[in-house]
Amino acid sequence: xxxxxxxxxxxxxxxxxxxxxxxxxxxxxxxxxxxxxxxxxxxxxxxxxxxxxxxxxxxxxxxxxxxxxxxxxxxxxxxxxxxxxxxxxxxxxxxxxxxxxxxxxxxxxxxxxxxxxxxxxxxxxxxxxxxxxxxxxxxxxxxxxxxxxxxxxxxxxxxxxxxxxxxxxxxxxxxxxxxxxxxxxxxxxxxxxxxxxxxxxxxxxxxxxxxxxxxxxxxxxxxxxxxxxxxxxxxxxxxxxxxxxxxxxxxxxxxxxxxxxxxxxxxxxxxxxxxxxxxxxxxxxxxxxxxxxxxxxxxxxxxxxxxxxxxxxxxxxxxxxxxxxxxxxxxxxxxxxxxxxxxxxxxxxxxxxxxxxxxxxxxxxxxxxxxxxxxxxxxxxxxxxxxxxxxxxxxxxxxxxxxxxxxxxxxxxxxxxxxxxxxxxxxxxxxxxxxxxxxxxxx
Amino acid sequence: xxxxxxxxxxxxxxxxxxxxxxxxxxxxxxxxxxxxxxxxxxxxxxxxxxxxxxxxxxxxxxxxxxxxxxxxxxxxxxxxxxxxxxxxxxxxxxxxxxxxxxxxxxxxxxxxxxxxxxxxxxxxxxxxxxxxxxxxxxxxxxxxxxxxxxxxxxxxxxxxxxxxxxxxxxxxxxxxxxxxxxxxxxxxx
Numbered sequence: 001x002x003x004x005x006x007x008x009x010x011x012x013x014x015x016x017x018x019x020x021x022x023x024x025x026x027x028x029x030x031x032x033x034x035x036x037x038x039x040x041x042x043x044x045x046x047x048x049x050x051x052x053x054x055x056x057x058x059x060x061x062x063x064x065x066x067x068x069x070x071x072x073x074x075x076x077x078x079x080x081x082x083x084x085x086x087x088x089x090x091x092x093x094x095x096x097x098x099x100x101x102x103x104x105x106x107x108x109x110x111x112x113x114x115x116x117x118x119x120x121x122x123x124x125x126x127x128x129x130x131x132x133x134x135x136x137x138x139x140x141x142x143x144x145x146x147x148x149x150x151x152x153x154x155x156x157x158x159x160x161x162x163x164x165x166x167x168x169x170x171x172x173x174x175x176x177x178x179x180x181x182x183x184x185x186x187x188x189x190x191x192x193x194x195x196x197x198x199x200x201x202x203x204x205x206x207x208x209x210x211x212x213x214x215x216x217x218x219x220x221x222x223x224x225x226x227x228x229x230x231x232x233x234x235x236x237x238x239x240x241x242x243x244x245x246x247x248x249x250x251x252x253x254x255x256x257x258x259x260x261x262x263x264x265x266x267x268x269x270x271x272x273x274x275x276x277x278x279x280x281x282x283x284x285x286x287x288x289x290x291x292x293x294x295x296x297x298x299x300x301x302x303x304x305x306x307x308x309x310x311x312x313x314x315x316x317x318x319x320x321x322x323x324x325x326x327x328x329x330x331x332x333x334x335x336x337x338x339x340x341x342x343x344x345x346x347x348x349x350x351x352x353x354x355x356x357x358x359x360x361x362x363x364x365x366x367x368x369x370x371x372x373x374x375x376x377x378x379x380x381x382x383x384x385x386x387x388x389x390x391x392x393x394x395x396x397x398x399x400x401x402x403x404x405x406x407x408x409x410x411x412x413x414x415x416x417x418x419x420x421x422x423x424x425x426x427x428x429x430x431x432x433x434x435x436x437x438x439x440x441x442x443x
Numbered sequence: 444x445x446x447x448x449x450x451x452x453x454x455x456x457x458x459x460x461x462x463x464x465x466x467x468x469x470x471x472x473x474x475x476x477x478x479x480x481x482x483x484x485x486x487x488x489x490x491x492x493x494x495x496x497x498x499x500x501x502x503x504x505x506x507x508x509x510x511x512x513x514x515x516x517x518x519x520x521x522x523x524x525x526x527x528x529x530x531x532x533x534x535x536x537x538x539x540x541x542x543x544x545x546x547x548x549x550x551x552x553x554x555x556x557x558x559x560x561x562x563x564x565x566x567x568x569x570x571x572x573x574x575x576x577x578x579x580x581x582x583x584x585x586x587x588x589x590x591x592x593x594x595x596x597x598x599x600x601x602x603x604x605x606x607x608x609x610x611x612x613x614x615x616x617x618x619x620x621x622x623x624x625x626x627x628x629x630x631x632x
Contacts, residue, residue, distance in 0.1 A: 008616060008619075008620070009588045012569065012573075012584075012588050012589070012619070013588065013589055014566075015566040015569035015570070016477060016481060016566070016569065016570060016573070016589055017477065017566075018566035019477060019480070019566040019567050019569070019570040020566070020567070021473075021476045021477075021480065021486065021489075023469060023472050023473070027468075027472065027490050027493070027494070028465055028468050028469070030490065030491075030494055031468055031493070031494040031497055031498070032461070032464075032465070034494050034495070034498055035464065035498060035501065038498055038502075
């Protein structure tokens with residue numbers, strides 16, 4: 001039986017060997033298609049570049065829209081709130097003795113953005129207020145001292161803030177560049193507010209000083225500012241050993257008031273930049289990574305104080321919001337890449353391009369000269385150190401972690417109080433994918 | 444059967460030269476078709492199997508050592524590709540799942556002398572008979588009779604028991620012999 005089986009096996013093998021199948025060119029074409037499809041499609045160099053630029057534009061544009069919208073709100077809201085705060089408080093303060101406060105405050109449907117209505121309200125209670133001998137506006141000298149002198153004819157209904165130096169005083173990360181406020185509408189003030197004419201001008205050019213209601217300052221003892229950035233990076237490594245990358249991301253700023261996490265403030269910004277690296281040998285590389293980024297913060301400074309005006313009202317709440325610091329930086333680092341790990345160390349310079357805050361509401365405080373300052377620019381240069389670690393997770397996908405520390409307080413002193421510290425400590429965590437990472441054969 | 448191969452052809456393929464690849468494909472085709480046809484039920488599938496095998500050959504060509512036997516290397520790739528291909532087949536998986544209760548009854552049931560009938564048959568007819576065998580039965584026959592694997596190895600490769608492998612071989616031989624007999628009677632008639 002075994003012999004028969006062996007014979008049968010041999011017979012089958014023989015017949016299989018003898019079988020013939022004609023080659024057809026179509027078979028090769030099919031195979032060729034399979035080969036072509038199996039080859040990884042290399043995305044062109046500009047693909048990564050374009051993606052990065054697009055990310056920056058999108059993120060930057062979105063941030064700009066948010067910031068600009070914030071400014072609009074400031075312009076639109078500030079004046080009515082100011083007017084409401086001052087006039088209602090003034091009137092209410094006076095009328096408290098008359099037991100009519102509730103009626104006044106519940107005055108139906110007052111359009112606080114309408115100067116006519118506000119003025120009418122004031123005029124309505126003028127006699128009462130006058131009877132109480134409303135306090136005078138601050139003197140001209142004081143007005144100069146506090147750097148807000150709104151020159152306007154009494155008949156004008158607005159002043160332009162370009163003529164006024166709106167000042168912000170901060171002692172932390174709540175910086176303000178209020179020159180961003182292009183126009184500030186001030187309600188028409190009653191004549192009784194005018195107590196003095198400008199000696200240098202004729203009678204029709206009356207100087208009105210409305211210092212207190214528009215002076216604001218923050219008094220926050222910030223000690224740190226840490227950014228956690230999410231990075232999405234595309235890199236291209238070409239055969240000439242140059243590596244080009246585009247980075248973009250959002251930053252999450254966290255400031256700490258009084259050194260406690262519980263009162264920390266969080267805000268968002270964006271950043272974008274490019275990375276150029278040159279591979280020295282198999283493992284070592286040098287990289288320059290110019291970046292521009294903004295660090296934002298929401299509600300970086302909130303203060304509510306009750307302070308009596310010269311003319312008898314209480315101070316109202318003011319809020320400085322949406323801090324945005326714009327930096328540019330140029331770190332140069334040297335790195336070592338081995339297997340799945342990459343470490344780099346570097347140093348560089350950073351430049352504070354601008355600081356901007358939005359003012360949501362106006363208030364006042366007892367102003368102290370050394371808390372004021374001019375936002376004449378933030379062109380400061382500082383030094384920084386950078387440490388970066390990357391881990392190759394899969395294929396050409398990497399997770400990167402970066403710590404960046406600035407050594408220069410970028411927003412302190414002249415402008416604000418001596419408590420200010422903004423020595424940036426940035427933590428960046430992100431993912432990056434290397435595009436067209438061409439490996440040389442044999443390496 | 445030998446595949447015509449030289450260093451320049453290999454180098455050309457390694458560099459991605461399409462003409463070299465085409466030439467190697469042509470050189471391998473006759474060798475590969477004999478293997479692949481046995482594992483599938485029609486020639487179109489056989490060509491697909493060849494193409495998949497050839498793609499693997501190209502991809503791994505850099506790992507091929509020149510002092511090795513190229514035919515053996517290509518054959519191994521082809522057989523494993525075929526097995527992978529078949530294991531993905533749904534009907535095959537269902538068949539394997541039901542294969543636990545095979546009882547092998549090895550007995551010399553056929554009293555047929557195949558010599559006269561079979562010798563007169565064309566090789567392609569035999570190949571068609573093999574192709575028409577049930578999938579798992581066909582694979583066992585190929586791996587055991589043609590490729591020379593033992594039942595234990597076949598069991599591991601196909602995910603079946605050794606007993607099941609023996610049963611399928613027996614079944615394959617039985618079917619083929621019956622077909623040969625029918626074919627003989629038809630021809631005689």
